[in-house]
Amino acid sequence: MVYNQKIRKIAQICGIVLLSIGLTACGSNQSGNGSSSQSSKGQQSQTRQMTDAMGHKVNVPVQPKRVLASYMEDYLVALGVKPVAQWSVSNGIQEYLQDDLKGVPTISYDLPFEEVQKFKPDLIIMNSASMVEGGKYEQYSQIAPTYVASKEQNNDWRKELRAVGKVLNKEAKAGQVLADYEKTAKKAKEKLAENGRTPSAAAIWLVNNKFFIVSQNVSSGTVLYNDLGLKVPDVVKEISAKAVSNWNAISLEKLTELDADYIFLINSDKNSATELDSALWKNIPAVKKHHVAEFSANSSWLYTGTIANQEIIRDVLKTIDK
Structure with missing residues (x-):
């Protein structure tokens, strides 16, 4: 089902396809007069040899x-690159990036070879080895040089941003983007703790009338608990201890045990969300206090990266710092 696909792809919820390729061409600088030297440089395709994961x-x-780096568009945009x-x-697509990706055509998340070939990339970035297993690497590399960023599914967006920056020859830019983010997160964290009492919170995703709760140290969970220092509810700790993905199924009955001061609800069901009318939902402590901030599936909460996380921080401050 589509929501299962998205669960495995969001903010690292699976290893969705990410590619990095480099188009090679050789050439040697010729000594001679100015015009032949310029002509040589114009014909030469400069490359760097890199070893992937x-x-x-x-x-x-x-x-x-x-550049083609499917599901890594957040990093590309942050680094000033349009794929x-x-x-x-x-x-759907990553709506929160569309101001920067306006006019960029879409490609299916599983990167069919024919589609990849049609876009004629000169660089593709794959985020994990699982995306090129079974002979896929050889086929992609025939289209263009293919760079695999990680052996495993990478749940550390900071490492992934730096990896993308390195492949794109934008390491300094990646460092500056991270430094700016850390300043933003630190300032927000201090603001949230100003009154001496750090609140607790949880992010919940409702899709097809089923609830999922974010794990503690990945996706928007790492923003809430690590970057912003919000308290981790016991239910989140319990589910995170045995989590197998970024977003994990949780029953409505279990949600009634959620000891969170605030809930950030990503509602993919919109007006068809019948579970939100149930007595169990209305009995959840944060719901009873009207401490639920609701967001659509088009928001950044289901994704991860510098841009997504900055938007999450703004949402948190608007909700809690009233």
């Missing part, structure tokens, strides 16, 4: 022009 020697363009295509599933 799987040990492949990949010739990556020094200045890639046609040739953007990640999509049957029911």
Whole structure:
């Protein structure tokens, strides 16, 4: 089902396809008069040889022009790079990035070879080895040099941003983006703790009348609890201890035990969310206190990255710091 696909793809909820390729071309600088030297430089395609997480020697363009990094668009936008295509599933795209990705065509999340070939990338970034297993790497690398960022599914967005920055030859920019984010998060954390009592909170996703709760140290969970220092409710700790993905199923009965001061509800069901009318939901402590902030599936809460996380921080401050 679509929501299962999204669960495994969001803010690292699975290892959704991320590619990094470098188009190679050789050439040597010729000595001679000014005009022949300029002509040589114009014909030369500059590359750097890099070793990816799987040990492949990949010739990556020094200045890639046609980057495809599906589901890593947050990092690309933060680094000032517009991809040739953007990640999509049957029911949507990353809406929170559309001001920057306006006009960028979509590509299916599973990156069909024919579609990838159509976009003629000169650099593709894959986020995990699982996305190129079974001979897929060889097929992608025939389209363009392919760089795999991690052996495992990477749940550390900071490491992933730095990895993308390195492949794109934008390491300094990545460092500055991270430094700016840390300042924003630190300031927000201090603001939330000003009264001497740090509140607790939980992020819940409602889709097809089923509830999911974010794990403690991934996706929006790491923003709430690590970056902003909000208290982790016991229910979140319990579910996180045995979590297998970023968002984990939780029953409405279990939610009544949620000892959170605030709930951030991502409502994919909109007006068809019948569970929100139930007595059990209305008996949850934060609901009874009217401490529920509701967001649509188009918001950044289901994703991760510098831009997504900054939007989450703004949402938290608007909700709690009233």
